[in-house]
Amino acid sequence: DIQMTQSPSSVSASVGDRVTITCRASQGISSWLAWYQQKPGKAPKLLIYAASSLQSGVPSRFSGSGSGTDFTLTISSLQPEDFATYYCQQANSFLGVTFGPGTKVDIK
């Protein structure tokens, strides 16, 4: 299976900050990359699919980029409701769907 890594594992930030999370695949996955937000006690929520496509209803302050092995999720101006854990996911089951270990964004 393809291994996914994320950095940082946690980040402390303030409302209004720009936050960038990096995800790396152990081998090339083209653009088969999704990003999710999960809040405590809740199911994950799809933010970005196909590396850079914004899911319907997701605020435009979220953006994704990258292809191949290196990907980035950016929150342009952190809002109070954005404090959560973020996961990247290799989104091609024929390559073996795998999630990154997560990045927790908390209040500075």
Add this chain to the structure above:
Amino acid sequence: EVQLVQSGAEVKKPGESLRISCKGSGYSFTSYWISWVRQMPGKGLEWMGRIDPSDSYTNYSPSFQGHVTISADKSISTAYLQWSSLKASDTAMYYCARGYSGDAFDIWGQGTMVTVSS
């Protein structure tokens, strides 16, 4: 409203069997794969496998192959995850999710908490 509704929390003993369910509504159930995802307490997300409800074709993660069975009944728009002999290490939250644009999951069930304890 497009949604996946899962069955309720379960408390089981080691060695017991279990089947949990995930019912889709508001969309064509046979048009999208359903995946199952495990989240152990305080841990990350693990993909277990998926099913095409139109023909019940399945793919499993090697980590879960042989330990669980995924099935579906398209006549009632429901997917299932089952165990024949539970272990304490199966204690976790289990989510079903709809596959979209490859295997990005756009709709998630609310989760089913399975607790296995003697």
